Amino acid sequence: MAQKTVLRKPKGFMDVYKHKPGTEKDRTHYCPGCGHGILHKLIAEALEDFAVIDKTILISPVGCSVFAYYYFDTGNFQAAHGRAPAVGTAVSRANPDSIVISYQGDGDLAAIGGNNILQAANRGENMVVFFVNNAIYGMTGGQMAPTTLEGQKTTTTPYGRNPLSDGYPMQMCELLNQLTAPVYITRTSLHDMANIRKTRQAVRKAIRYASEKKGFSFVEVLSMCPSGWKMDAVRAQQWIKEKMIPRFPLMVLRDNAENTGPIERPVPVLDPEEVKKVLGYDTFETTGFKKRPGTMFRKVALRVAGFGGQGIMSTGIALANVGMKYGYNVSWLPSYGPEMRGGTANCSVKIQEDSIGAAECTEPNMVIAMNQPSLEKFEKLLVPDGILIYNSTLIDVEPSRKDIRVCPVPITGIADELGDTRVQSMVSVGAFAAVTGMFDPEEIKSLMPTLFAGKSEKVRKLNEEAVQKGYDHVKRNF
Amino acid sequence: MNKQWEYPYPEIDPDICKGCKLCVAACPKNVLVISSKLNSKGFHYSEYVGEGCIGCGNCFYVCPEPSAVTVYLRNYVEGEVS
Numbered sequence: 166m167a168q169k170t171v172l173r174k175p176k177g178f179m180d181v182y183k184h185k186p187g188t189e190k191d192r193t194h195y196c197p198g199c200g201h202g203i204l205h206k207l208i209a210e211a212l213e214d215f216a217v218i219d220k221t222i223l224i225s226p227v228g229c230s231v232f233a234y235y236y237f238d239t240g241n242f243q244a245a246h247g248r249a250p251a252v253g254t255a256v257s258r259a260n261p262d263s264i265v266i267s268y269q270g271d272g273d274l275a276a277i278g279g280n281n282i283l284q285a286a287n288r289g290e291n292m293v294v295f296f297v298n299n300a301i302y303g304m305t306g307g308q309m310a311p312t313t314l315e316g317q318k319t320t321t322t323p324y325g326r327n328p329l330s331d332g333y334p335m336q337m338c339e340l341l342n343q344l345t346a347p348v349y350i351t352r353t354s355l356h357d358m359a360n361i362r363k364t365r366q367a368v369r370k371a372i373r374y375a376s377e378k379k380g381f382s383f384v385e386v387l388s389m390c391p392s393g394w395k396m397d398a399v400r401a402q403q404w405i406k407e408k409m410i411p412r413f414p415l416m417v418l419r420d421n422a423e424n425t426g427p428i429e430r431p432v433p434v435l436d437p438e439e440v441k442k443v444l445g446y447d448t449f450e451t452t453g454f455k456k457r458p459g460t461m462f463r464k465v466a467l468r469v470a471g472f473g474g475q476g477i478m479s480t481g482i483a484l485a486n487v488g489m490k491y492g493y494n495v496s497w498l499p500s501y502g503p504e505m506r507g508g509t510a511n512c513s514v515k516i517q518e519d520s521i522g523a524a525e526c527t528e529p530n531m532v533i534a535m536n537q538p539s540l541e542k543f544e545k546l547l548v549p550d551g552i553l554i555y556n557s558t559l560i561d562v563e564p565s566r567k568d569i570r571v572c573p574v575p576i577t578g579i580a581d582e583l584g585d586t587r588v589q590s591m592v593s594v595g596a597f598a599a600v601t602g603m604f605d606p607e608e609i610k611s612l613m614p615t616l617f618a619g620k621s622e623k624v625r626k627l628n629e630e631a632v633q634k635g636y637d638h639v640k641r642n643f
Numbered sequence: 644m645n646k647q648w649e650y651p652y653p654e655i656d657p658d659i660c661k662g663c664k665l666c667v668a669a670c671p672k673n674v675l676v677i678s679s680k681l682n683s684k685g686f687h688y689s690e691y692v693g694e695g696c697i698g699c700g701n702c703f704y705v706c707p708e709p710s711a712v713t714v715y716l717r718n719y720v721e722g723e724v725s
Contacts, residue, residue, distance in 0.1 A: 198663030202707025
């Protein structure tokens with residue numbers, strides 16, 4: 166690069182701040198002596214010098230620098246409070262060749278966005294984060310920020326920040342330095358010319374790393390807020406030197422870029438056919454069976470309920486899959502507690518000619534209850550004349566309602582006789598087929614390779630038998 | 644018309660300057676002063692005394708207002724793009 170002969174407003178800025186409302190489109194909104202302007206200028210200069218203005222996307226935060234998009238002649242986003250690293254992640258992933266800059270203040274980055282920055286840094290997103298630390302919430306009128314110093318008076322700590330009630334200043338560089346992924350972490354200051362020039366070097370280095378796709382760079386800049394600190398700009402620079410630097414020591418905490426190659430992330434699978442293949446649905450035709458004439462139901466709203474582990478969910482999924490094969494519209498909606506086994510579980514299944522609105526069955530016309538508590542709970546929901554299939558092996562109390570049709574099936578007992586209680590779900594499926602007359606047991610059996618994809622032939626045979634037993638039991642007894 | 648500047652000098656836009664005095668404090672030669680006059684925003688703006696600038700660029704880099712300070716360095720040729 167040729168030696169500069171003139172220092173003037175860098176090209177990284179707009180010529181005229183045309184997006185800024187009002188008449189003063191030739192100047193920033195910042196207070197006199199604000200550190201933001203200095204850092205803005207260093208960034209804009211670096212973007213111009215590296216000729217990357219057109220491939221840079223800047224994420225503005227919430228805070229005084231919320232309007233950074235008025236000034237920078239780059240691509241611009243403005244993110245919700247603290248979310249700039251998340252927005253930056255999306256921008257960077259969608260445009261891997263762009264230079265993403267997240268520009269944030271201390272309230273934005275260290276308070277509400279604390280976890281956002283940690284996660285983005287931990288993923289080593291290819292972006293630069295400029296963290297302007299002025300130890301105060303400037304925009305909102307000088308309240309205590311996470312980086313406010315011990316004893317510092319703000320509008321919300323009028324007696325000074327007391328660590329016993331308000332905690333200690335958060336050192337974000339040191340926090341991020343615990344993570345493996347970041348390549349460059351540094352803390353600089355704007356309190357005198359030597360340090361402004363050091364900041365300039367850090368800004369240029371970070372932007373260069375981003376253009377070389379080195380990963381995550383974090384530049385913390387101690388900056389003055391003359392209005393919030395209630396002092397003039399020159400005194401504010403002194404204050405940084407005397408008060409802030411002892412708490413926030415200036416140093417390069419990490420610079421690993423030399424040992425880091427350009428980051429190439431795995432390309433996500435977005436092709437619908439590929440997704441189907443991964444889920445094992447590439448060979449599954451959603452139609453194929455002829456609907457059986459004379460079925461009792463145009464519309465099945467089924468609730469299957471029981472203990473977790475009783476095959477509640479698999480019954481629901483199997484029925485929905487079979488229904489789909491017959492050309493019905495189907496839905497399946499699980500509902501269970503945090504535990505995988507032993508808790509209560511239930512699912513809603515809809516199988517019908519019409520299109521489905523809500524997937525949840527609040528007024529089921531059919532219930533399969535696998536245990537006593539489920540019977541008590543879901544019996545009440547049944548519509549009059551609805552059908553209740555219950556597991557008579559585990560339930561020895563008669564259902565209390567008289568306006569419904571009941572169909573006790575020893576589901577667990579049948580499964581146990583077959584040698585594996587886990588096939589209860591297929592006994593239920595068989596019983597359902599017999600009660601409704603919607604499905605043919607032979608056709609259900611022909612779907613075993615799909616329903617039990619990846620399972621052994623023995624397991625499939627056992628389940629086929631279970632379907633038949635459940636079907637036969639209902640046919641024989643009712 | 645090309646014109647070679649023999650000496651470097653700063654140019655401060657009196658209307659954009661917010662009078663924060665950072666440049667006055669940063670100038671190693673003390674050739675910037677705060678004017679007794681007010682600009683249209685009511686700030687006492689910073690101005691160059693007219694000689695003594697060495698073209699160090701401090702005032703440019705310390706100024707928070709992007710377009711307030713321009714520094715013409717020794718070998719600047721007018722009309723040239725830097």
